[in-house]
Each structure stands twice: as structure tokens, then as C-alpha cells.
Amino acid sequence: MPNYLEGHLVSEGLKYGVVVGRFNEFITSKLLSGALDAFKRHGVADDEVDVAWVPGVFEIPLIAQKMAESGRYDAVIALGTVIRGSTTHYDYVCNEVAKGVAAINLKTGIPTIFGVVTTENIEQAIERSGTKAGNKGWDAATSAIEMANLNKLFK
Numbered sequence: 752m753p754n755y756l757e758g759h760l761v762s763e764g765l766k767y768g769v770v771v772g773r774f775n776e777f778i779t780s781k782l783l784s785g786a787l788d789a790f791k792r793h794g795v796a797d798d799e800v801d802v803a804w805v806p807g808v809f810e811i812p813l814i815a816q817k818m819a820e821s822g823r824y825d826a827v828i829a830l831g832t833v834i835r836g837s838t839t840h841y842d843y844v845c846n847e848v849a850k851g852v853a854a855i856n857l858k859t860g861i862p863t864i865f866g867v868v869t870t871e872n873i874e875q876a877i878e879r880s881g882t883k884a885g886n887k888g889w890d891a892a893t894s895a896i897e898m899a900n901l902n903k904l905f906k
């Protein structure tokens with residue numbers, strides 16, 4: 752059997768930064784609640800999580816990078832919601848936040864989780880923020896715990 756390097760889902764002494772976009776707040780607030788619930792249920796103390804609100808997903812990469820570079824966090828989560836409108840704005844916003852968040856991982860070595868919901872309509876966003884398709888904020892938080900633990904194995 753190979754030696755599996757694993758990031759377990761028990762959080763002990765780990766700290767997390769969360770950046771959440773205010774645009775579509777009726778959805779992003781539910782994503783944040785899901786993430787905070789997941790943290791609590793996996794042993795993360797309230798004072799081990801810092802939350803920063805930004806205007807929208809376009810602003811997430813800057814603050815997420817600041818968090819990752821600060822040395823204060825073992826993982827960072829980006830939460831937001833982009834719902835397609837009637838122009839091409841959706842494509843530009845989605846592309847930039849996705850590229851920006853991905854780049855932080857490789858630039859800083861701090862796991863930075865992409866928890867941005869990108870949907871064609873409001874119903875799809877509602878489904879992914881605590882109804883029939885789960886809560887992407889919860890998923891992002893559990894990914895952050897796993898990656899923070901796995902990342903520690905390489906330090």
C-alpha cells in the first residue's frame with residue numbers, strides 16, 4: 752500500500768481568513784453562514800476565523816492575497832455570488848475572481864479556496880446556498896480545513 756499524505760478534517764490550532772463579497776448579499780450571507788457552521792462543527796473556535804466583507808467578487812483577490820501573505824492564516828476562503836445579467840459583465844467578473852484566487856495559492860503557498868457561486872439565474876444560486884444543492888460555503892470551509900492540514904505536512 753502507498754503512503755497516503757492526507758489532510759484530515761479535524762482543525763486543531765489552525766486559523767482561517769474568509770473574504771466575502773457583498774454583491775448578492777441575500778446569497779453570500781447564506782454562504783458565510785454555511786462556512787461558519789462547518790468551521791464550528793469541525794472544532795474551529797470563533798477566534799480562529801477572521802471575516803472581511805468586500806463590495807463584490809472583483810475585490811476578493813486583493814484582500815484574500817493580503818490575508819494569505821500576512822502569515823496569520825493556515826487557509827483563506829473566497830465567498831461570493833455572480834448571477835448572469837443581460838451583458839457580458841458576468842464573464843469578466845467571473846474570470847477575474849477565478850484567476851485571481853487561483854494565483855494566490857501558487858504565489859503564497861497558502862491554500863486559498865474558491866467558494867464563489869457563479870450561476871445563470873437566481874434559483875441556481877439559492878439552490879447552492881443551503882437548499883437542494885447544498886451550501887457551497889460549507890464545502891469551501893471543509894476544503895480549507897483539509898488543505899490547511901495537508902499543507903502542514905510539507906512545512
Ligand SMILES: Nc1c(NC[C@H](O)[C@H](O)[C@H](O)CO)[nH]c(=O)[nH]c1=O
Nearest residue numbers: 772774806807808809831832833834
Ligand atoms: N455583478 C456582480 C458583481 N459586480 C461587482 C464587481 O464584483 C465589483 O464589485 C465592481 O465591479 C466594482 O469593482 N459582483 C459580484 O460579487 N457579483 C455579481 O453578480
Ligand SMILES: CC(=O)[C@@H](O)COP(=O)(O)O
Nearest residue numbers: 834835836837838840841
Ligand atoms: C454579473 C453581473 O455583473 C450582473 O449583475 C450585471 O448585470 P448586467 O449584465 O445586466 O449589467
